[in-house]
Amino acid sequence: MRVQVKAFAGFREILGPDIALELPEGSTLTGLLEGLGRRSPGIQKALFDDQGMPLKSVIIMVNKKRQTRAEFGSRELHDGDEVAIYPPVAGG
Amino acid sequence: MIQLTRDQIDIEEFIRKAKTPRIGGIVTFIGVVRDDGILSLELESYEEAALQELEKIRDEAMKDFDIESADIIHRIGKLAIGDTIVLIVVAAAHRKEAFKACEFLIDRLKETVPIWKKEETEDGSRWIPGEHG
Numbered sequence: 182m183r184v185q186v187k188a189f190a191g192f193r194e195i196l197g198p199d200i201a202l203e204l205p206e207g208s209t210l211t212g213l214l215e216g217l218g219r220r221s222p223g224i225q226k227a228l229f230d231d232q233g234m235p236l237k238s239v240i241i242m243v244n245k246k247r248q249t250r251a252e253f254g255s256r257e258l259h260d261g262d263e264v265a266i267y268p269p270v271a272g273g
Numbered sequence: 274m275i276q277l278t279r280d281q282i283d284i285e286e287f288i289r290k291a292k293t294p295r296i297g298g299i300v301t302f303i304g305v306v307r308d309d310g311i312l313s314l315e316l317e318s319y320e321e322a323a324l325q326e327l328e329k330i331r332d333e334a335m336k337d338f339d340i341e342s343a344d345i346i347h348r349i350g351k352l353a354i355g356d357t358i359v360l361i362v363v364a365a366a367h368r369k370e371a372f373k374a375c376e377f378l379i380d381r382l383k384e385t386v387p388i389w390k391k392e393e394t395e396d397g398s399r400w401i402p403g404e405h406g
Binding site: 187189190191193242245247265267268269270271272273 | 388
């Protein structure tokens with residue numbers, strides 16, 4: 182299946198703005214992050230701590246709906262999903 | 274009205290539009306680019322999600338406070354010192370509900386709406402860290 186990853190702010194500068202990613206059926210958000218991390222040590226360091234847990238500064242929306250960190254490991258993705266990755270917001 | 278714009282915000286225009294015969298008071302919040310030794314400020318957003326979130330908090334304010342209207346206009350793109358970053362206009366029959374709703378809106382905006390700021394200085398640029406994870 183194919184999902185579209187959109188990255189913003191600091192993550193955009195590291196990942197690029199728009200990535201089409203091929204993932205095995207049944208992949209979770211954690212699986213997607215791990216797949217991105219394997220692309221380069223810089224990406225791994227931006228997404229994960231030393232224990233391999235996603236950093237608190239990694240915020241994710243799937244199809245424009247915010248996912249809690251507790252859901253990363255269980256939230257299965259589907260073909261055509263749009264996954265947004267961004268840091269804590271700073272508008273206003 | 275909910276809007277993200279790359280153009281300068283015409284504050285007077287939005288205040289004028291909020292005035293109707295039912296209104297007794299208008300409260301505004303105007304966020305401005307402060308001179309922290311920067312050259313400029315770059316605002317980025319996840320536009321579709323930001324608009325959706327702004328509409329959601331506006332709808333919450335309309336439901337929870339006794340107000341007539343709430344408008345949020347947020348700049349994106351490159352801003353200079355003194356430029357308006359965000360304008361919130363809340364109109365109500367009575368001032369107290371308008372003050373409360375306006376504070377609610379700017380607080381929620383800063384917590385949840387996907388917008389980020391990058392400072393450009395003479396030494397380079399840096400993303401302003403957000404407080405809400």
